[in-house]
Amino acid sequence: xxAVPAPSALMRFSRHELRLAWRDWAWMFSGWRNTxxxxxxxxxxxxxxxxxxxxxxxLSPRFAAGFALDQTALAxxxxxxxxxxxxxxSQAMESxxxxxxxxxxxxxxxSSPAPSRDLFLVRIVMMALTSxxxxxxxxxxxxxxxxxxxxxxxxxxxxxxxxxSLTATGAGVLITLSLFKTVGAQRTRFLAQILAAVVxxxxxxxxQVVAILSFRSMSRFTLLDPAFLAEHAPGANSAWWVLARAVxxxxxxxIPVLAVxxxxxxxxxxxxxxxFRSIVVLALGVTEKxxxxxxxxxxxxxxxxxxxxxxxxxxLIARDPWLISQTLxxxxxxxxxxxxxxxxxxxxxxxxxIVAPVVVMAVGQLAGGLAWLTISGEDAPDLIATAxxxxxxxxxAKVLSVLALIGxxxxxxxxxxxxxxxxxxxxxxxxxxxxxxxxxxxxxxxRAQAKRTNFRRRQVASKASTLTEAAASIACAAGxxxxxxxxxxxxxxxxxxxxxxxxxxxxxxxxxxxx
Amino acid sequence: xxxxxxxxLEILNLHKxxxxxxxxxxxxxxxxxxxxxxLGPNGAGKxxxxxxxxxLLQADAGSVRICGIDAFADPIxxxxxLAWVPDDPMVYDKLTPVEYLEFVAGLWNMPPDLARFRADSxxxxxxxxxxxxxxxxxxxxxxxxxxxxxxxxxHEPRLIILDEPLTGxxxxxxxxxxxxxTGLVAEGVSIIMTTHILEVAERMADRIxxxxxxxxxxxxxxxxxxxxxxxxxxxxxxxxLEIVGGGEGDLHExxxxxLDEKVA
Numbered sequence: 001x002x003a004v005p006a007p008s009a010l011m012r013f014s015r016h017e018l019r020l021a022w023r024d025w026a027w028m029f030s031g032w033r034n035t036x037x038x039x040x041x042x043x044x045x046x047x048x049x050x051x052x053x054x055x056x057x058x059l060s061p062r063f064a065a066g067f068a069l070d071q072t073a074l075a076x077x078x079x080x081x082x083x084x085x086x087x088x089x090s091q092a093m094e095s096x097x098x099x100x101x102x103x104x105x106x107x108x109x110x111s112s113p114a115p116s117r118d119l120f121l122v123r124i125v126m127m128a129l130t131s132x133x134x135x136x137x138x139x140x141x142x143x144x145x146x147x148x149x150x151x152x153x154x155x156x157x158x159x160x161x162x163x164x165s166l167t168a169t170g171a172g173v174l175i176t177l178s179l180f181k182t183v184g185a186q187r188t189r190f191l192a193q194i195l196a197a198v199v200x201x202x203x204x205x206x207x208q209v210v211a212i213l214s215f216r217s218m219s220r221f222t223l224l225d226p227a228f229l230a231e232h233a234p235g236a237n238s239a240w241w242v243l244a245r246a247v248x249x250x251x252x253x254x255i256p257v258l259a260v261x262x263x264x265x266x267x268x269x270x271x272x273x274x275x276f277r278s279i280v281v282l283a284l285g286v287t288e289k290x291x292x293x294x295x296x297x298x299x300x301x302x303x304x305x306x307x308x309x310x311x312x313x314x315x316l317i318a319r320d321p322w323l324i325s326q327t328l329x330x331x332x333x334x335x336x337x338x339x340x341x342x343x344x345x346x347x348x349x350x351x352x353x354i355v356a357p358v359v360v361m362a363v364g365q366l367a368g369g370l371a372w373l374t375i376s377g378e379d380a381p382d383l384i385a386t387a388x389x390x391x392x393x394x395x396x397a398k399v400l401s402v403l404a405l406i407g408x409x410x411x412x413x414x415x416x417x418x419x420x421x422x423x424x425x426x427x428x429x430x431x432x433x434x435x436x437x438x439x440x441x442x443x444x445x446x447r448a449q450a451k452r453t454n455f456r457r458r459q460v461a462s463k464a465s466t467l468t469e470a471a472a473s474i475a476c477a478a479g480x481x482x483x484x485x486x487x488x489x490x491x492x493x494x495x496x497x498x499x500x501x502x503x504x505x506x507x508x509x510x511x512x513x514x515x
Numbered sequence: 516x517x518x519x520x521x522x523x524l525e526i527l528n529l530h531k532x533x534x535x536x537x538x539x540x541x542x543x544x545x546x547x548x549x550x551x552x553x554l555g556p557n558g559a560g561k562x563x564x565x566x567x568x569x570x571l572l573q574a575d576a577g578s579v580r581i582c583g584i585d586a587f588a589d590p591i592x593x594x595x596x597l598a599w600v601p602d603d604p605m606v607y608d609k610l611t612p613v614e615y616l617e618f619v620a621g622l623w624n625m626p627p628d629l630a631r632f633r634a635d636s637x638x639x640x641x642x643x644x645x646x647x648x649x650x651x652x653x654x655x656x657x658x659x660x661x662x663x664x665x666x667x668x669x670h671e672p673r674l675i676i677l678d679e680p681l682t683g684x685x686x687x688x689x690x691x692x693x694x695x696x697t698g699l700v701a702e703g704v705s706i707i708m709t710t711h712i713l714e715v716a717e718r719m720a721d722r723i724x725x726x727x728x729x730x731x732x733x734x735x736x737x738x739x740x741x742x743x744x745x746x747x748x749x750x751x752x753x754x755x756l757e758i759v760g761g762g763e764g765d766l767h768e769x770x771x772x773x774l775d776e777k778v779a
Binding site (some may be wrong): 381 | 554569570591592594595597598599601606607608610614617618619620621622623624626627628630631634650656663666718
């Protein structure tokens with residue numbers, strides 16, 4: 001009898017990665033409860049169907065009038081592709097950094113005789129396919145409707161998305177490798193996370209800033225105004241629109257786009273695979289050393305238990321690179337309102353109505369993340385629980401830490417806003433603090449014991465807390481804008497906020513969690 | 516206020532049930548300045564018992580008094596004189612040992628000068644002084660365990676609860692820890708410790724308690740246990756295996772029978 005040949009390392013790693021990815025996905029969405037997974041799948045199916053209806057509503061008038069590939073259409077398609085690219089590049093940099101630094105199974109695999117470059121190749125392919133699948137999920141309803149209304153040439157959109165995903169993944173690897181080479185293993189993780197945050201937000205923010213400077217409007221869609229495009233954008237036949245033309249299925253545009261993407265992906269995969277083992281060894285050897293010197297010789301500060309807890313939380317937050325990148329992201333999103341303020345100095349009318357909701361929304365989201373980190377993300381719960389400190393003091397210290405950080409972020413924004421409108425500044429500050437307080441309340445009600453490193457998964461661990469936290473921020477943002485505008489309709493978002501908080505309170509886990 | 520003549524730890528008829536009883540009417544006393552080792556097979560209820568004593572788990576019934584303080588009625592006062600060190604060292608990766616000790620000292624509201632003095636002395640004793648300004652994230656498990664131990668000792672507790680404190684320590688570190696602990700006992704501090712390293716219990720403990728199926732099945736000095744187990748001259752390992760049974764699978768079942776035969 002002939003012996004069955006053993007599967008190659010590539011095959012084994014592929015199966016291993018697929019199984020891990022599936023289990024990770026199932027865990028995120030269901031917590032391994034079959035009923036919940038079924039419900040999630042049904043919910044996603046329904047959402048996907050509804051998205052097709054939305055796509056039909058958006059596209060059918062355009063196709064009914066006869067689709068013309070004018071500057072507006074080309075700009076719209078290009079913006080969509082470039083937006084996908086920045087998002088995918090940001091995601092790729094995150095994933096590549098994690099592939100190098102996350103210990104998980106690397107000790108086992110690197111100590112085995114299996115070729116580690118095969119593992120990297122499998123992982124980079126998985127990264128590219130995952131980002132392609134995620135973006136395809138969002139964009140495919142529009143492509144499918146376009147195919148149904150205008151023809152199969154729109155299927156090329158899927159190929160362009162794949163090309164974008166391959167390019168972003170390859171570029172992500174190359175950028176991360178360059179960081180390793182230039183700043184070393186110690187700093188690469190931190191810088192890569194910061195860079196990923198900046199890249200992810202830069203395109204949208206850039207468009208918004210241009211819209212503000214050109215039209216004094218926070219809406220990015222004003223840039224798609226035909227007159228503006230006619231004046232500032234390249235002509236319809238320009239090579240700049242190669243991405244848009246590729247989406248519509250023009251072979252002359254699609255082939256170079258695909259070729260460039262394959263080149264980038266191959267370059268990234270090859271360089272990454274060759275250097276994978278040495279980089280991982282360097283990354284795993286990184287220790288968190290701090291400069292030696294006065295710090296160890298100084299006297300202790302006479303902290304009270306409350307002061308000690310607040311000081312500890314602030315130190316840990318300040319030293320959390322992922323949180324810093326997330327905070328930076330929120331701060332980046334505040335750039336457009338800041339530009340809006342700058343161009344509107346001396347023109348008080350309506351500015352706070354535009355700026356306030358953005359600030360309130362950003363503060364609400366940031367407060368939610370910080371509140372999770374301080375309230376639920378405790379790495380030494382036994383130490384805190386066995387200290388002679390009441391549970392109330394512990395929780396109050398954690399809440400105070402969040403409020404202090406939010407206050408520090410809010411102060412310069414409020415002062416800048418006060419230069420334009422004191423009333424607007426007061427309303428914005430009040431709205432932001434209410435949003436922060438709502439987010440903190442939700443996190444208090446849904447607190448769970450977790451390691452701070454689980455921060456990424458907080459949003460899938462409790463979907464109820466994530467949704468209610470987001471809804472509360474939206475209600476606060478809407479309410480603030482209406483108060484700034486002097487509208488009596490403010491009662492509506494206020495009622496919504498009360499309802500959302502009531503729902504969150506009723507959905508909170510009933511078993512007590514020791515703080 | 517703790518009364519001076521009382522035991523450092525007094526557990527009376529403690530019960531805890533999960534899906535089945537984990538601790539089932541356990542009672543024991545640890546005297547002032549005594550090193551008490553709590554032994555038992557996996558799943559016997561050692562950690563559950565200690566977690567209830569430390570206030571990390573709510574008991575179903577029974578009472579715990581720490582230095583005369585009812586730990587369930589006045590947990591804050593009890594925690595003031597208590598230290599807990601779990602087997603998995605819980606320290607903050609982003610803090611240095613000095614910062615960690617400063618934080619713990621703050622939790623126990625210690626005067627800063629005394630805290631700094633104690634911190635330096637503990638870092639020295641555990642051989643951590645050269646690493647006092649490095650973040651714990653880069654430490655080995657043994658070093659993290661020593662940081663956690665230093666944190667537990669900085670506020671000069673009267674009762675120290677240690678759950679497998681020597682896990683992950685190399686021979687040198689284990690000796691450092693044992694020296695510090697022995698010194699503390701000599702100063703009148705009480706220690707209750709679980710361990711799977713029977714040799715440590717044999718050498719360090721004044722008294723040994725053996726727990727199985729959530730109950731104390733044997734207790735006494737090494738000599739008393741030898742006498743009870745009719746195993747004169749034998750090691751603690753022999754006595755332990757005689758009392759709780761030799762194989763993992765039948766440990767629980769045999770423990771109660773052995774109790775009847777050898778202790779009662």
